[in-house]
Amino acid sequence: MKFTKMHGIGNDYVYVNCFKETVEDPEKTAILVSDRHFGIGSDGLILIKPSSVADGKMEMYNADGSQGAMCGNGIRCVAKYMYDYGITDKTSISVETKSGIKYLDLTVENGKVSAVRVNMGSPVLQAAAIPAVSEKETVIDEPVTVNGREWRLTCVSMGNPHAVTYVEDVKHLDIEKIGPEFEHHPMFPDRVNTEFAHVIDRHTVEMRVWERGSGETLACGTGACATAVASVLNGYTEDEVTVKLLGGDLKIFWDRKENNVYMTGSATTVFDGEIAL
Numbered sequence: 094m095k096f097t098k099m100h101g102i103g104n105d106y107v108y109v110n111c112f113k114e115t116v117e118d119p120e121k122t123a124i125l126v127s128d129r130h131f132g133i134g135s136d137g138l139i140l141i142k143p144s145s146v147a148d149g150k151m152e153m154y155n156a157d158g159s160q161g162a163m164c165g166n167g168i169r170c171v172a173k174y175m176y177d178y179g180i181t182d183k184t185s186i187s188v189e190t191k192s193g194i195k196y197l198d199l200t201v202e203n204g205k206v207s208a209v210r211v212n213m214g215s216p217v218l219q220a221a222a223i224p225a226v227s228e229k230e231t232v233i234d235e236p237v238t239v240n241g242r243e244w245r246l247t248c249v250s251m252g253n254p255h256a257v258t259y260v261e262d263v264k265h266l267d268i269e270k271i272g273p274e275f276e277h278h279p280m281f282p283d284r285v286n287t288e289f290a291h292v293i294d295r296h297t298v299e300m301r302v303w304e305r306g307s308g309e310t311l312a313c314g315t316g317a318c319a320t321a322v323a324s325v326l327n328g329y330t331e332d333e334v335t336v337k338l339l340g341g342d343l344k345i346f347w348d349r350k351e352n353n354v355y356m357t358g359s360a361t362t363v364f365d366g367e368i369a370l
């Protein structure tokens with residue numbers, strides 16, 4: 094199987110051009126290629142496919158083989174791949190996802206995409222996509238007990254479920270211990286992506302993330318959007334927020350008039366390869 098290794102500020106995936114290749118069992122393939130010792134090493138697998146309703150289609154799988162409904166860092170790399178590898182020559186494109194069609198604007202430098210701005214759509218505050226709290230309108234103060242202490246969650250869906258909680262110190266967080274306890278908490282029957290955020294000022298938040306199906310990643314695009322929305326809802330920041338992650342920064346703007354969240358960030362190609370499956 095031919096593939097391209099790419100990352101969005103360190104959130105790395107194996108990308109397969111399914112305009113040319115076919116992946117018979119994407120769940121199994123995701124587990125295999127994601128292994129950082131016996132495979133290629135990645136946070137998961139992303140298939141770039143033709144679409145009947147958009148310029149392309151993104152199908153995303155976490156490292157454990159579970160399918161994700163949306164991937165912010167991934168869709169920026171999908172757009173870069175589509176332009177750099179000649180699938181499209183447009184600099185404003187659409188990509189079909191399990192969470193609807195997303196619209197992207199590409200920044201091209203020396204003939205290659207260097208950055209992408211994504212309209213990530215409207216945040217779902219009713220937590221309809223988060224069954225545990227779906228009866229609530231806007232979930233700002235959902236208490237949950239993890240690791241013997243109570244945490245305050247702001248639950249936001251960006252097409253996939255996120256629980257944002259605020260901490261004083263993200264650096265010394267025992268995320269390997271508490272991350273899985275949030276991910277598998279009974280209040281989230283579909284599991285959840287959890288963001289541990291610290292507000293730096295009214296335009297800046299730093300954050301670490303424990304992703305559903307992949308564990309701690311260096312960055313999470315949908316998680317950065319959820320964190321920005323949660324920070325505005327809690328009155329901590331303005332509508333324009335730089336989210337600082339281990340792998341780099343993402344610029345998030347929640348356009349309250351449109352009720353759309355815009356995410357701007359880089360996309361990087363590492364290498365092309367071929368793996369015998």
Ligand SMILES: N[C@H](CCC[C@H](N)C(=O)O)C(=O)O
Pocket residue numbers: 104155160161162163164165166167253254286304305306307310312313314315316
């Ligand atoms: N783990 C996520 C999918 C990947 C999201 C993340 N890598 C991003 O950049 O948005 C989920 O199962 O909902």
